[in-house]
Amino acid sequence: MLGGLETALRRSHPDRPAVLGRRGIRRGDLADLATMYAGALHHRGLTAGDTLGVAVRPGPRALAIMLAAYRLGLRVAVLDPSAGPDVLTARLALAQPALVVADAAAQAVAGWAQRLAGRAGLALPSLDRLGPVVTVGRRLPGCAPALESRAGGAAPDRSDMDGDAVIVFTSGTTSRPRAVVHTRASVSAGMAAVARLVGPRPDDVVLGGTFFVLVPALASGATVAQPARSSRKLAAQLGRLRPQHTYLTPPQLRAALDAGARFTGSVYSGSAPVSAALLDRARAAGATAAYGVYALTELFPAAAVEAAEKAAFDGDGDLIGAPLPGVSASVDDTGQLLLSGPSAAHRYLGEEPLRNVATGDVAHLDAHGRIVLGGRCKDMILRRAENIYPGLYEPALHVPGVNLALLVGVPAGDGDEKLVAVVEPQPGADERALRAALAAPLARMGAARPDAVVFAPVPVAGRSRKPDRAAASALAARLTAAGDGRG
Known part of the structure; x- marks a missing residue:
């Protein structure tokens, strides 16, 4: 393509x-x-x-x-x-x-x-x-x-x-970054899968900002528009262009709906968890169909589910739909979802080729072969459709006077999370001085800057007394709800 x-x-x-x-x-x-x-x-x-x-x-x-x-x-x-x-x-x-x-x-x-x-x-x-x-x-x-x-x-x-087409960085640390390597074949397969899912036609208008949306649309002869940044302008843009196909992240979709947006044609949302309630709101706002799309940097797209099917699911977990044509799904002995297919990445940069994509998600396949997620088994935090990997930024928080520091996600509703830094001061450290010392590293974190910083002992667990991220997240939720956290 x-x-x-x-x-x-x-x-x-x-x-x-x-x-x-x-x-x-x-x-x-x-x-x-x-x-x-x-x-x-x-x-x-x-x-x-x-x-x-x-x-x-x-x-x-x-x-x-x-x-x-x-x-x-x-x-x-x-x-x-x-x-x-x-x-x-x-x-x-x-x-x-x-x-x-x-x-x-x-x-x-x-x-x-x-x-x-x-x-x-x-x-x-x-x-x-x-x-x-x-x-x-x-x-x-x-x-x-x-x-x-x-x-x-x-x-x-x-x-x-043949050969490599693109390197997309995902995680790791400043001393050991990690990046996904897609070949020209896997990129082409991914875009072909998007074209089959969306089905753009020559006279259509497609609203979306990602490379995997733009290329299939342009190749079909459709015209594309990138979503406006502000929710008010996005709502006006949707009304003016009346696109046949719209792709928005869940935060963009929520903001547009809150601003009174009306939709035409089909709506697709992904890059973060998409609830049945959010898809139903899109349908109620005029969309002829609304899909939640499950995709990873390593394999895009993997599965999709329409609003009606997702709303009808009454089992435990989050239904994300059947694997798209060409995608194979399985579950390993730890319950982690594994994916493979022609659109899967070839490898991580500097590592051996992948046999399967380990998603980091706990999942099972139901009787219909559909994927049902049961939570994430990685430490990755999702905030406003952005993947944030704590290991990239936590070392910078260990300034003089800090005993231990974690970045944790706190549920913020509808699948989104707030990012909170839990900082444990050394005995006798002055909190005001620590805040001043943390100002520079926090400023250097860019899009990963926490929504709040709380000072408290970091919970630990196990014989090795490793930091307990789940307990730290619960602690951060209590402290920020009580107003003890300041960004």
């Missing part, structure tokens, strides 16, 4: 909008932009198999870079500027990109950009620690040199080659 998208954009209604909005672009212009980037990257000396770091806001420019990289046979390392400078530096050291392309917002680190960076939750290490960096899009003072425009006609076409 990716290999043929550039040609499809140019040959099929090139004057039609590809992406709507202030940063919109026509289909033919998107293809031309991808060709230009391919020529520019080739001119920089990048060849098949090289790794390209991409720190660009989602939109037409990011999509064009991905298409250019695919054409050249490059491997893309997706860099999230909101992860914080220490985590990002460790990820760069692991991926070792030959070049990093970044837009101005991703480079907003100091000086003129301090306020912009604060509003956007962005923090990158200084440019000299990133290695070779070039700017795409508008270049502002303090940015790296621009990626020079090239016609791209001489750039080789490696679209039909």
Whole structure:
């Protein structure tokens, strides 16, 4: 699908909008932009198999870079500027990109950009620690040199080659990051699965912001729009565009419904737990169908369930539906859900190929072969559809005067969680001084900054007296409910 998208954009209604909005672009212009980037990257000396770091806001420019990289046979390392400078530096050291392309917002680190960076939750290490960096899009003072425009006609076409396509970082620590590696085959299989599930048509409007939503829609000839950030604008956008297909995370969907949004066509929600009540609200707001989609970074998408089927389920656990065509599901002897299929990741970076994707979810298969979740067996915390891994950030909380510190999730309703830091001071430590000492590491945590910090002994359990995360979460819930936690 990716290999043929550039040609499809140019040959099929090139004057039609590809992406709507202030940063919109026509289909033919998107293809031309991808060709230009391919020529520019080739001119920089990048060849098949090289790794390209991409720190660009989602939109037409990011999509064009991905298409250019695919054409050249490059491997893309997706860099999230909101992860914080220490985590990002460790990820760069692991991926070792030959070049990093970044837009101005991703480079907003100091000086003129301090306020912009604060509003956007962005923090990158200084440019000299990133290695070779070039700017795409508008270049502002303090940015790296621009990626020079090239016609791209001489750039080789490696679209039909095998090998790695993308690196997506998920977890680990600053000393040992972890990243999912998808091949070109698994990415293509995942997008084909989305196309089968959603079924976009040439005249449709599809509202959604993820790569796996954009590409199948554009390949079918549909027009895409990225969701507005504010709930009020999102509700207005839905009313104005009347999309045939809408993909929103559960927090986006809840916010849009709270703002009075009305839906047309089918609605899909995933990236975090999706309750039957939330899907029913979407149906009541006009959606002809509402699906909860179960997906992981390692395998997207895995299963889906429509609102009516989910509401009718009266068993224990959370019904997420039957595995999608090509996906195989099983449960290991610990009760953990295992998945496999053509859209599964090949491996974790630096590790052996995967036989199955270990989801970290406790589950069982019902009599109909449907997947029913029974909770998570990993420490991962889900907040506002973002995966937060405590091990990435807890070491930074151990400043002088701190005996032990944990990041835990506290249920916030409808599958979401609040993130709370439980900090155990050393005997005699001054709480006011500790708060001052924690200010800098907390600020460097970016999107993983806790909603609250509470000072209390961290519960421990077992003969080894390891921290008890479940007990710590319960403690954090009591303290924050009592108003003892402050962010």
